Amino acid sequence: MLLLGIDVGTSSIKVSVVDAQTQACLASAQHPEEESDILAPKAGWAEQSPEMWWEHAKAAILKVNATGRYNPDDIGAIGIAYQMHGLVVVNKEQQALRNAIIWCDSRAVEIGNQAFKAIGEERSLSRLLNSPGNFTASKLAWVKANEPELYDKIDKIMLPGDYVAMRLTGEVTTSVSALSEGVFWDFQENELSSDVLGYYKFDSGLIPAIHPVFSEHGSVQQHVADELGLKAGIPVTYKSGDQPNNALSLNVLQPGEVAATAGTSGVIYGVSDRLLYDPQSRVNTFAHVNYTDSRKRLGMLLCINGTGSLNRWMKNIAGPGIGYADMNGMAAAIPVGSNGLLVIPFGNGAERMLNNKIVGTHFHNIDLNLHSKAHLFRAGQEGIAFAFRYGLDIMRENGMNPNIIRAGHANLFLSECFTEAFVNATHVPVELYLNDGSVGAALGAGIGVKAFTSEKEAFTNSKRLRVVEPKATDQYEPAYQEWKALLEKHLNEA
Incomplete structure (x- = not known):
């Protein structure tokens, strides 16, 4: 079985095709070759077009298929990694209603600070493991306050990788890891945070269906398959933020293991089995890709x-x-x-x-x-x-x-x-x-489709x-x- 990994980065989209049996990368491609622009309509703002991500993803998939190093019909699962903390909003026709507000956008800082005080600092930290800060929930609150007519048209909210998955499959899903990344998840109650939804007056219907990270998130639609030279029905079996995915790609899955990356942003990401939080919310804790209620795996992220x-x-x-x-x-x-x-x-x-x-x-x-x-x-x-x-x-x-x-x-x-x-x-x-984010996403897809007997087996040939x-x-x-x-x-x- 072959595995296709897609890494939705800030600078470009990279894709790789990996042989599940050997974990060898057969081919990779990225688009564009030069770095994508970040739009800054005002000081402190940072936006990108979700449609741009999709066009770049399609171009990268066509490039990697054109290498001729594998048969696209052998691809059995797709995994997606993506820039974290962004906000994408779509209507009932699954059309993006505005540019995505991406990870380094600062417009919602004060909104998050006010929520932190209103919910209660200790309650926020003990339940959300973070301040609402400048994360996805606070960005959505900014849209609600400043673009009310647009907000009323929103059917679903999502993170950047969810949008690319939606364009592939026509389905919108999320996970506990993604919801914790957006600061929507209550770790004490193990459910959507009533504090965040209640304070911001969000309808829970805006949240997509919650699936495990390693599970089916839809399958490739026929018209998309025809355009990209893929088989219809290939399942998307993994979606993760880029930093948890980077940790996965480095086999950083167990308590005490630590990964680092120094790309557009710099990150140190350590795994714990305890609900750790920084009292000042200077570093943040989210559900790792292998988090479950019975086997807590948290990623502390700087x-x-x-x-x-x-x-x-x-x-x-x-x-x-x-x-x-x-x-x-x-x-x-x-x-x-x-x-x-x-x-x-x-x-x-x-x-x-x-x-x-x-x-x-x-x-x-x-x-x-x-x-x-x-x-x-x-x-x-x-x-x-x-x-x-x-x-x-x-x-x-x-x-x-x-x-x-x-x-x-x-x-x-x-x-x-x-x-x-x-x-x-x-x-x-x-x-x-x-290691490589798109290769990590491909291996994540292999774990999700059960191409490996265990998470550990996915990294037996790690170099x-x-x-x-x-x-x-x-x-x-x-x-x-x-x-x-x-x-x-x-x-x-x-």
């Missing part, structure tokens, strides 16, 4: 908005002819500490780990006679690594103390400079794997490339402490 987004910004201003590999090589030639140059990397909206403050990106100590592009690149990557350290210390306060972190050899972890800064700033070794140990913590610690003092100064001013 998110940093300004990671790959900063790296991309620096590449764009560096000028033509300089790519990420060039940047990484130039950064590696600069000494630790970037000759005093420090970068605060938070320039992509409100940061949850900074109590939803918008701090912005700042460059400190620029010496016009000394610092070059290479210094900027290294200081940027060190600043991102220091942000990970700052966030990991918050996770440590809340009982998550990793002795090793697994990460895919991708995005910023392709940079020796960043990887070295990450392990030395955090004081934690990193295991690097060949660890190497382990990177911290060897220069004494060189990084003074730079980190200076960086931290600057950050706290900005936080006091924000």
Whole structure:
């Protein structure tokens, strides 16, 4: 059996086809080749078109089929991973009523803060494991308050991956993991949160049918199959947010296991069997992909908005002819500490780990006679690594103390400079794997269709490339402490 995985990213849609027997990736493709735009109608807003995701997904599927490396008729299940916390709203005809309000949009921060106080901070944290914050429920409340005529037309709300699944199958489903990600789920009652629905005055009929993550979420419609060269009836058997899916793809499923990623955003994601929550809601806890009421598996998630987004910004201003590999090589030639140059990397909206403050990106100590592009690149990557350290210390306060972190050899972890800064700033070794979100989604589909006898069997051929140990913590610690003092100064001013 072959498995098709679709990763609905912020920058592009990537698809992979995996052989269930060997777990080998037979072919991959993405669309577009360049990074997709994020629309910002106002400062702090971030939107994308759901129809754009669907067009890109179709183009990527057609590209991967065109490789000729497999027979599309052998595809037996589809899995979908997606950018988390977005809001998509559709009418009864399953038409999107507006652009999606995506994960890094900050417009609903104050709405969530008001809900947190009204519901009660202790009650919210003990039941939702989070503040309503800037999550999907609060984004829907913003639509209700600011676009009431549009709100009245909504038949169902969903997350980005649910929309792509709906276009494939014509069906709309959700899961406990997805509902917890949107802060709609009461973990004490194990049901939709009456507190959130009641406070925001949402009709529960807006919520799709709740299915397990690993289960059938509909099957490919005939007209879609005809357009994409697939068989009709292929089931979608897995849907997950990108960070739980990244953890799945790294076989991070059991308590104490920890994953990291440094793409458009940066994340550390640790699994626990306890209902942990941060009293300040700086890190967040959601149901993991393998959560059940009898076997609690929670993912504690630290998110940093300004990671790959900063790296991309620096590449764009560096000028033509300089790519990420060039940047990484130039950064590696600069000494630790970037000759005093420090970068605060938070320039992509409100940061949850900074109590939803918008701090912005700042460059400190620029010496016009000394610092070059290479210094900027290294200081940027060190600043991102220091942000990970700052966030990991918050996770440590809340009982998550990793002795090793697994990460895919991708995005910023392709940079020796960043990887070295990450392990030395955090004081934690990193295991690097060949992994990919679309491959993880495909393996998730295999678990959902029972192509494997167990979750563990899906990763029997997982390839660890190497382990990177911290060897220069004494060189990084003074730079980190200076960086931290600057950050706290900005936080006091924000």
